[in-house]
Amino acid sequence: MPHQTPYDFDTPVDRRDTASVQWDGTADRFGRAGLLPFTISDMDFTSPPPVLDALRERIAHGVFGYTDWRLGPFTEAVCDWHARRYATALDPERIVYAPSVLSQISQLLQMWTRPGDGIVVHAPTYDGFHRTVTGLGRRLRPVAMGDDAGLERELARTDAKVLILCSPHNPTGRVWTEAELKGFARLAAEHGAAVISDEIHADFVHDGHQHLPWTRFADDGGRWAVVTSASKAFNFPALNGSYGIIGDPGERAAFIRRMETGEGLGSPAVLSLTAHIAAYRHGAAWLDAARGYVAGNLAMLEERLRSAFPILGWTPPQAGYLAWIDLRELGVQDEALQRELVERERVAIMPGTVYGAEGFVRLNLGCPRSKAEAGADALVRALTRLA
Numbered sequence: 001m002p003h004q005t006p007y008d009f010d011t012p013v014d015r016r017d018t019a020s021v022q023w024d025g026t027a028d029r030f031g032r033a034g035l036l037p038f039t040i041s042d043m044d045f046t047s048p049p050p051v052l053d054a055l056r057e058r059i060a061h062g063v064f065g066y067t068d069w070r071l072g073p074f075t076e077a078v079c080d081w082h083a084r085r086y087a088t089a090l091d092p093e094r095i096v097y098a099p100s101v102l103s104q105i106s107q108l109l110q111m112w113t114r115p116g117d118g119i120v121v122h123a124p125t126y127d128g129f130h131r132t133v134t135g136l137g138r139r140l141r142p143v144a145m146g147d148d149a150g151l152e153r154e155l156a157r158t159d160a161k162v163l164i165l166c167s168p169h170n171p172t173g174r175v176w177t178e179a180e181l182k183g184f185a186r187l188a189a190e191h192g193a194a195v196i197s198d199e200i201h202a203d204f205v206h207d208g209h210q211h212l213p214w215t216r217f218a219d220d221g222g223r224w225a226v227v228t229s230a231s232k233a234f235n236f237p238a239l240n241g242s243y244g245i246i247g248d249p250g251e252r253a254a255f256i257r258r259m260e261t262g263e264g265l266g267s268p269a270v271l272s273l274t275a276h277i278a279a280y281r282h283g284a285a286w287l288d289a290a291r292g293y294v295a296g297n298l299a300m301l302e303e304r305l306r307s308a309f310p311i312l313g314w315t316p317p318q319a320g321y322l323a324w325i326d327l328r329e330l331g332v333q334d335e336a337l338q339r340e341l342v343e344r345e346r347v348a349i350m351p352g353t354v355y356g357a358e359g360f361v362r363l364n365l366g367c368p369r370s371k372a373e374a375g376a377d378a379l380v381r382a383l384t385r386l387a
Contacts, residue, residue: 120193163193298323323364334353
């Protein structure tokens with residue numbers, strides 16, 4: 001039965017032949033084209049109607065000259081969103097702009113570290129962090145989630161310069177508590193580590209949980225940054241745009257200077273600015289409906305996994321549309337499972353090894369219910385044959 005919302009999330013949108021990494025890129029990662037994909041973290045839903053309307057209006061204007069994100073209503077929309085969504089007052093003078101969250105992290109690491117320095121992260125670890133950190137010649141220092149002693153030990157190392165938080169966490173969907181965030185702030189301050197908090201999944205926190213922005217815990221005099229974007233929650237990552245909040249005025253000025261001179265990125269993508277403003281001003285109702293719909297997909301997966309494999313005890317994530325599933329109790333080998341999924345079931349599901357964790361999979365359920373059911377059933381069938 002179709003899921004009832006004010007918006008149509010049930011009707012599939014054909015994304016094939018659109019240069020989609022998720023739909024058209026399965027051969028690159030899985031060795032076979034044409035798989036039904038549940039991979040990279042974008043959704044199969046069209047962006048919110050207010051965003052599409054704003055984009056059409058801006059395109060109709062017809063002139064796409066150089067722009068400056070500081071001259072229009074962008075920072076006002078960002079501040080209004082954080083005030084309404086998180087009861088958090090942002091200083092617009094601390095906001096910066098960049099093409100992506102990872103580009104911000106790259107610039108901040110180049111500002112605050114040298115090659116060979118240690119960058120502490122929680123494990124399992126979003127693969128984008130791994131690529132960025134190691135690509136810059138820094139050392140990735142993963143610490144298992146919940147290992148407070150391990151976190152302190154890594155931050156205490158003389159070459160540990162930055163703690164990168166994923167808040168909420170990708171791939172697990174964990175929402176950090178106030179006590180945990182205060183603990184991270186204390187440890188970073190004690191050991192002189194800068195903090196970069198990636199909060200791109202914050203807008204997709206599910207009912208019963210609350211995202212707490214790092215700005216509430218940061219020391220005004222310390223080195224810290226929040227990096228985020230509306231593109232994840234409102235599904236327009238290909239428009240290329242993100243923003244950040246940098247605590248220290250001098251660090252903020254240095255970041256902007258790097259982007260505008262060293263990187264040559266003085267003029268942002270105007271359609272990204274347009275989409276951000278429309279999403280934050282008029283997209284809240286769509287976002288809440290999308291979260292509810294995805295929660296239904298996750299509940300469906302929970303029911304099917306519990307029915308087939310109660311030993312797993314899997315529960316939906318606290319945030320996001322990515323189901324992080326611990327399969328270790330079944331004793332299934334990762335390579336064997338991937339062969340079953342790809343060759344027999346013809347689906348693409350991310351193996352946990354991508355994030356440094358054997359015996360897990362990450363299943364993207366930001367999609368119509370019919371596709372979510374197909375993915376859940378394929379996973380259950382493959383596991384049943386192997387377990």
